[in-house]
Amino acid sequence: MRASLIQIAVNEDESVDSRRQRVAALVREQAGADLVVLPELWTTGAFAFEEFGREAEPLQGPTYETMAKAASDAGVWLHAGSIPERAVSGSGSAAQDGTLYNTSLLFSPSGEPAAAYRKIHRFGFDKGEAVLMGAGQELVTVRLPETTLGVATCYDLRFPELFRSLVDAGAETLVIPAGWPERRRAHWTLLAQARAVENQAFVLACGTAGTHAGVPQAGHSIVVDPWGEVLAEAGPGEEVLTVDFDPAKVAATREQFPVLKDRVLGLQPPRHQG
Numbered sequence: 001m002r003a004s005l006i007q008i009a010v011n012e013d014e015s016v017d018s019r020r021q022r023v024a025a026l027v028r029e030q031a032g033a034d035l036v037v038l039p040e041l042w043t044t045g046a047f048a049f050e051e052f053g054r055e056a057e058p059l060q061g062p063t064y065e066t067m068a069k070a071a072s073d074a075g076v077w078l079h080a081g082s083i084p085e086r087a088v089s090g091s092g093s094a095a096q097d098g099t100l101y102n103t104s105l106l107f108s109p110s111g112e113p114a115a116a117y118r119k120i121h122r123f124g125f126d127k128g129e130a131v132l133m134g135a136g137q138e139l140v141t142v143r144l145p146e147t148t149l150g151v152a153t154c155y156d157l158r159f160p161e162l163f164r165s166l167v168d169a170g171a172e173t174l175v176i177p178a179g180w181p182e183r184r185r186a187h188w189t190l191l192a193q194a195r196a197v198e199n200q201a202f203v204l205a206c207g208t209a210g211t212h213a214g215v216p217q218a219g220h221s222i223v224v225d226p227w228g229e230v231l232a233e234a235g236p237g238e239e240v241l242t243v244d245f246d247p248a249k250v251a252a253t254r255e256q257f258p259v260l261k262d263r264v265l266g267l268q269p270p271r272h273q274g
């Protein structure tokens with residue numbers, strides 16, 4: 001299976017619409033890949049908080065339209081990264097009208113919608129995304145012919161229980177678009193490898209490059225196999241990271257080294273001791 005991770009540079013000197021068209025052209029260039037992955041909030045930048053409201057789109061807005069077409073033109077499964085979504089009535093079970101979400105869009109090779117995932121863990125503590133956006137409530141997996149994707153977004157990478165739930169739901173390839181800052185790049189690489197090893201799954205983690213809102217981005221998108229080996233890693237700038245991998249390695253690793261079968265669930269809480 002061939003995956004291309006497009007590590008987009010998100011700089012302020014490019015308009016959202018120019019970037020959208022430029023990224024669509026990059027997706028089209030990946031014809032021949034099975035899966036193409038884009039980063040988190042690449043239209044605005046993950047730290048351009050003031051842009052979230054200004055550039056928010058309904059689920060089926062301009063980014064959706066442009067990416068659906070790019071997926072079908074290229075004939076690839078496309079994880080189109082995430083957009084600032086402004087929810088409208090009927091656009092999701094728990095969605096409130098007007099609420100913003102950090103929502104990932106996935107398309108089939110014919111440009112049909114395959115899934116939408118609203119980021120569950122919002123980053124920023126008491127500012128930024130954490131106060132401007134609503135939290136997703138639903139896990140998302142997507143069945144491809146070769147593998148089952150489990151999707152998560154950026155800060156979600158720090159929450160291992162989310163990934164274990166995705167694995168319990170059948171995920172074999174964990175796809176994580178991000179806008180991870182350079183100053184915590186060591187965490188990015190370490191956590192991507194940890195999620196691969198503990199879940200015996202492929203990890204495809206696609207970040208952004210460039211600087212927006214004064215926050216230099218880490219780049220260094222990474223693909224890790226179920227044994228924790230790094231199959232490919234990008235540099236700091238804009239880059240297309242292409243990797244060939246064998247999805248059957250997930251089942252083989254889980255069979256040869258069956259740690260997931262040794263999980264002990266439902267432990268008793270500690271007894272009070274003195």
Ligand SMILES: O=C(O)CCC(=O)C(=O)O
Nearest residue numbers: 046123154155179180184
């Ligand atoms: O967890 C981190 O260090 C970065 C998370 C982040 O930037 C995000 O979720 O947008």
